[in-house]
Each structure stands twice: as structure tokens, then as C-alpha cells.
Amino acid sequence: MKRMAYHLLAILILGMAASAVKAQILLTASATPIEEYAAVELQRYYYQLSGRLLSIDHEEVRTGNGIVLTRLDHPLVKSWRDKGVLPLKSMPGEQGYVIRTVKEKGRELVVIAGVDANGLLYGVYGLLEDHLGMRFYMNGDVYPDRKEVQTRIPLIQD
Numbered sequence: 496m497k498r499m500a501y502h503l504l505a506i507l508i509l510g511m512a513a514s515a516v517k518a519q520i521l522l523t524a525s526a527t528p529i530e531e532y533a534a535v536e537l538q539r540y541y542y543q544l545s546g547r548l549l550s551i552d553h554e555e556v557r558t559g560n561g562i563v564l565t566r567l568d569h570p571l572v573k574s575w576r577d578k579g580v581l582p583l584k585s586m587p588g589e590q591g592y593v594i595r596t597v598k599e600k601g602r603e604l605v606v607i608a609g610v611d612a613n614g615l616l617y618g619v620y621g622l623l624e625d626h627l628g629m630r631f632y633m634n635g636d637v638y639p640d641r642k643e644v645q646t647r648i649p650l651i652q653d
Contacts, residue, residue: 518560519550523569526553529612533619534564540623544638562605564615567593572608575599581606592618594626596651605651626651 520534534551542548549562565572567586575581580597587593592609607622609615623629628639 518547518562519552521561521563522551522553523565523571524553526564527612530564530566530615533607533612533616536616537562537564537619537622540629541627544627544629560603560605562607564619565606565608566612566615567608567610569608572606575606581608586610587614590614590617592621594618594622594651622651 520537522530522534526534538549538551563571572581575597576583580599581593581595583593587610590610590613592607592614595606597604597606605622607615607618609618620631624631630637
């Protein structure tokens with residue numbers, strides 16, 4: 496009986512934790528292996544910085560906030576540009592990227608859009624370095640002091 500109570504408690508806690516997740520990493524369905532790797536890197540470092548494990552999905556973000564990883568030539572990005580949701584003054588160069596916070600349907604989405612797959616990966620590292628305090632060196636990664644870690648992603652207009 497006691498064992499069953501522990502199992503039910505564990506299921507309840509896991510269910511509450513799963514429902515508390517309000518952010519996710521969104522990849523396009525046609526993601527390349529480099530783009531998949533970029534999502535895993537973002538998930539890993541964000542977890543190490545914040546203690547929150549973001550899910551990686553290949554569907555549309557329906558609720559909550561999210562981080563969208565895509566290429567600049569994706570139809571979703573093109574539609575956001577046409578609507579003025581994601582304005583760009585100029586296109587980044589080869590292997591370049593854009594990081595912006597966009598508001599759509601009451602949600603805040605951080606968009607990391609690369610010119611190509613490598614640009615997307617560089618964009619993930621750019622977010623981690625420029626906005627979350629990570630540093631990457633040849634002899635290892637340097638994490639910011641715990642007291643300085645900002646887990647809420649700020650409004651970004653890179």
C-alpha cells in the first residue's frame with residue numbers, strides 16, 4: 496500500500512512538472528542534422544544555466560513561449576517578414592544569423608534564423624554568449640555565476 500502511494504505521488508509530481516513547462520524549442524520538420532544539433536546544444540546549455548529542460552518539438556508552438564530555430568528562407572519567416580512581425584533591415588551574410596523576439600498571438604517567441612544550417616548553429620551560440628552569459632574557449636566552457644544567470648530571455652533585437 497505504501498509503495499502504491501509513492502508511485503501515485505511520483506506520477507502526480509511528474510504530471511505537474513510536465514504541465515508547468517511553458518516554453519519549448521521548435522524546429523522545422525525538414526531540419527538538417529546540424530539544425531538538430533543546434534537544438535540539442537541550446538537545450539543542454541539552457542538546462543545547465545537554468546535547471547529547466549526545454550522540450551524540442553517539430554510542430555507549431557500553440558501555447559506558451561518558445562524558441563524557434565529555423566532558416567531565413569523558411570515560409571514561416573517569410574510570412575513574418577511580410578506581416579512586419581520580423582522586420583529585417585538587411586540580410587546577414589554567409590553563415591550569418593538573426594536573433595529577434597517576436598510577439599505573435601499573445602506569445603513571445605525568440606526566433607533564431609540562420610542563412611543556412613551553420614548560421615543557425617552560430618545563432619544558438621550567439622544567444623548563449625551575448626544574452627545568457629556563456630563563454631566558449633578552447634580549454635572549456637565557462638558558465639556565468641549563478642547569481643548573474645538570467646533565465647528569462649530578454650527582448651532581443653539583434
